[in-house]
Amino acid sequence: MKKIMIKDMAKHVGETVKLGAWLANKRSSGKIAFLQLRDGSGFVQGVVVKEEVGEEIFQTAKGLTQETSMYVMGEIIKDERSSFGYELQIKEIEVIHAAVDFPITPKEHGTEFLMDNRHLWLRSRKQHAIMKIRNEIIRATYEFFNDNGFVKMDPPILTGSSPEGTSELFHTKYFDEDAYLSQSGQLYMEASAMALGKVFSFGPTFRAEKSKTRRHLIEFWMIEPEMAFVEFEENLEVQEQYVEFIAQAVLKNCTLELERLGRDVSKLENIKAPFPRISYDDAIKFLHEKGFDDIKWGDDFGSPHETAIAESYDKPVFITHYPIGIKPFYMQPHPDRDDVVLCADLIAPEGYGEIIGGSERIHDYELLKQRLAEHGLDESAYAWYLELRKQGSVPHSGFGLGLERTVAWLSGAEHVRESIPFPRLLNRLYP
Numbered sequence: 001m002k003k004i005m006i007k008d009m010a011k012h013v014g015e016t017v018k019l020g021a022w023l024a025n026k027r028s029s030g031k032i033a034f035l036q037l038r039d040g041s042g043f044v045q046g047v048v049v050k051e052e053v054g055e056e057i058f059q060t061a062k063g064l065t066q067e068t069s070m071y072v073m074g075e076i077i078k079d080e081r082s083s084f085g086y087e088l089q090i091k092e093i094e095v096i097h098a099a100v101d102f103p104i105t106p107k108e109h110g111t112e113f114l115m116d117n118r119h120l121w122l123r124s125r126k127q128h129a130i131m132k133i134r135n136e137i138i139r140a141t142y143e144f145f146n147d148n149g150f151v152k153m154d155p156p157i158l159t160g161s162s163p164e165g166t167s168e169l170f171h172t173k174y175f176d177e178d179a180y181l182s183q184s185g186q187l188y189m190e191a192s193a194m195a196l197g198k199v200f201s202f203g204p205t206f207r208a209e210k211s212k213t214r215r216h217l218i219e220f221w222m223i224e225p226e227m228a229f230v231e232f233e234e235n236l237e238v239q240e241q242y243v244e245f246i247a248q249a250v251l252k253n254c255t256l257e258l259e260r261l262g263r264d265v266s267k268l269e270n271i272k273a274p275f276p277r278i279s280y281d282d283a284i285k286f287l288h289e290k291g292f293d294d295i296k297w298g299d300d301f302g303s304p305h306e307t308a309i310a311e312s313y314d315k316p317v318f319i320t321h322y323p324i325g326i327k328p329f330y331m332q333p334h335p336d337r338d339d340v341v342l343c344a345d346l347i348a349p350e351g352y353g354e355i356i357g358g359s360e361r362i363h364d365y366e367l368l369k370q371r372l373a374e375h376g377l378d379e380s381a382y383a384w385y386l387e388l389r390k391q392g393s394v395p396h397s398g399f400g401l402g403l404e405r406t407v408a409w410l411s412g413a414e415h416v417r418e419s420i421p422f423p424r425l426l427n428r429l430y431p
Contacts, residue, residue: 190385
């Protein structure tokens with residue numbers, strides 16, 4: 001008898017197969033038991049008919065507890081009523097381990113309880129669907145960059161300096177030196193781009209930011225491409241092509257998951273390049289018209305401001321050319337203005353906030369040296385970064401996309417904590 005996974009059932013209709021599974025839920029009458037089974041690859045209903053299997057197997061089915069592990073043997077048949085399209089007519093059940101008092105039941109539970117039991121909450125249909133969407137975004141990311149001539153590079157997690165200052169970094173000792181957990185691999189990706197042209201990284205980053213909003217995590221994953229000989233406008237084009245690609249990949253390959261989450265797929269269908277753009281100057285004017293009198297030119301935008309801007313569009317929107325005073329030291333100034341830089345944030349619709357930050361980078365040695373001094377950064381810590389501008393420097397650009405915010409947006413998750421397997425939050429390091 002062939003052992004298969006739920007995701008492969010369509011290939012074995014009419015066959016009798018063996019399936020390793022856990023019991024997600026069940027219901028039964030006097031003569032039929034319906035078992036909701038999961039195996040990690042998907043969910044399927046197993047049907048146990050008393051007169052077909054006999055008293056012993058039927059009583060085993062009725063006595064199964066939630067999350068009990070088992071092997072089930074049965075015939076795969078089509079089921080047009082199911083969104084999955086198939087069910088298993090069970091003939092035999094072999095219990096592997098009977099679960100006892102599984103804490104997460106079909107009833108409602110509080111968020112803190114669920115987070116304390118995150119190791120078990122991941123088994124639920126909703127969390128399973130979000131993780132499958134996360135996986136699809138990761139798969140599509142590699143496909144996009146590999147197909148577009150990018151080389152995957154891995155910047156260090158332990159660093160001796162920071163792209164954006166050390167105020168929001170986790171400090172540690174590196175033997176007898178100070179070190180920090182990386183908040184971005186960007187500086188190292190710039191060095192990589194000077195060697196390989198177009199590169200991208202995909203790894204964990206850390207921000208010691210004491211924020212409790214639904215958009216923030218302490219540890220999260222970033223995709224950071226960097227491109228030599230690419231200036232500001234071309235950088236924006238790569239960003240919108242990439243975001244379109246991953247959104248359409250989710251729409252195409254996660255149909256069941258999006259349906260399970262109740263996601264309005266029409267909003268995803270509309271994520272097609274090009275994306276609208278609004279300058280920081282015009283965004284300030286817009287916010288004043290909308291009654292945000294507290295914001296003035298030179299201020300950074302908060303969540304309410306970004307949401308108000310995003311609500312005026314039905315797809316992601318670029319906010320471009322921010323004031324030089326609120327952006328990091330490495331951003332290239334505007335060629336015709338000394339008060340703004342060649343940067344953009346990409347704001348997701350539906351209140352999910354910034355998912356990408358990007359810019360053209362300074363490629364002039366003297367200007368970069370000046371900007372380091374203006375930001376009060378130790379030039380010696382950035383000596384290698386400065387040297388890139390002395391050894392065949394070229395215009396170059398890049399960006400960083402936050403994976404978890406993107407997962408939350410595309411899946412429709414209410415809070416970013418559901419978009420990563422084990423979230424690290426301001427007051428949560430367990431489990």
